[in-house]
Ligand SMILES: Cc1ncc(COP(=O)(O)O)c(C=O)c1O
């Protein structure tokens with residue numbers, strides 16, 4: 001399996017190289033050259049299998065000879081051993097034919113753990129045998145950062161530096177990033193929003209002297225391994241509702257487009273998916289674009305679903321690459337226009353996108369009302385991101401087809417919004433009960449590339 005860049009001019013890499021490289025050297029994102037296919041029989045055989053067995057079947061064709069089968073099975077087993085639910089990603093029926101896929105039973109209570117726990121294992125084995133050390137820099141609106149710090153804390157071959165927008169993550173998210181005491185993990189509070197953090201991260205990857213000097217690696221969904229690990233739960237959930245003999249639909253609370261793109265990959269691999277619905281909050285650039293308005297940046301307005309306060313949605317580039325018939329030059333041109341504020345999507349590409357994705361948005365009030373109503377009608381306490389998914393799914397779903405809405409975080413990560421909607425303050429699980437008492441360690445930094453580079457070099461030299 002070979003990996004190519006969405007901008008067409010970076011070197012072609014193996015899975016291991018793409019995983020350890022992060023952003024392609026032409027500024028693009030790595031994608032598999034071809035998408036492996038699973039037959040109906042392969043998918044039918046997943047019924048009754050463990051999450052780990054399905055994970056092996058789904059991901060194995062993408063990893064080439066990076067790991068042996070035995071190694072890969074072992075990495076998968078270790079990655080999910082710490083999850084707090086035997087089925088890893090349980091489904092609950094919310095309403096007739098509308099199901100919630102709970103993706104928050106991992107160590108940091110958000111769906112990011114599914115990929116990050118595995119990436120942590122894969123990095124450790126790959127770097128250990130090469131005898132290399134890397135510097136992982138990540139940008140987060142709250143959940144990727146906490147999942148990365150949890151997955152890599154204390155590991156030998158990595159330093160991890162996470163950039164988060166100062167004052168724009170929940171207190172639980174911040175504390176998950178700032179309270180681990182291991183000396184290889186660091187949280188930097190940037191004076192800016194998530195898009196600024198992600199832009200500075202990409203600037204660092206595009207600064208080859210810095211990139212090569214610190215051996216920069218990335219664990220945002222820039223990294224193909226992140227997307228790949230998220231493909232698995234589309235299969236486990238669809239099969240448990242009757243796939244491949246029955247079509248299912250998914251609604252995905254969306255920000256950086258990684259999670260929904262994983263659903264698209266599942267569909268391309270052969271999973272019969274009817275609708276893939278993008279659900280956004282008030283920062284609705286993806287919904288506007290998928291509604292034919294072009295991709296034009298506006299100001300990010302902080303919301304009660306802070307993890308989705310994103311305007312520059314990194315993985316949309318991967319979707320555009322396919323929609324433009326894998327023309328890297330065309331994608332490079334669009335991304336240059338995005339740097340100037342935005343771009344219009346050609347008619348052909350818009351048609352291609354609409355064949356796979358539809359979209360909706362939820363306002364702040366609708367999000368809060370959905371949390372209130374879902375508790376009343378289904379006795380389920382939703383986090384605000386999951387509530388956006390439920391609201392949009394109810395609006396757009398075909399009642400004849402099972403709808404699976406992804407519940408991307410535990411309500412206890414966003415207690416203020418949940419309490420405001422329901423009067424209930426969801427408690428943290430017992431293993432995190434002292435989170436508010438642990439000492440915090442963070443550094444406040446300006447939204448400035450040179451200042452960030454100096455800070456990071458200083459941290460990794462310690
Ligand atoms: C809780 C939560 N829900 C949804 C999302 C959106 O996921 P994605 O960025 O993969 O679209 C994120 C992060 O972006 C998140 O942290």
Ligand SMILES: N[C@@H](CCOP(=O)(O)O)C(=O)O
Nearest residue numbers: 140141142143144220221256
């Ligand atoms: N919501 C994310 C934003 C970063 O997304 P990623 O999937 O590219 O890591 C977060 O919680 O940080």
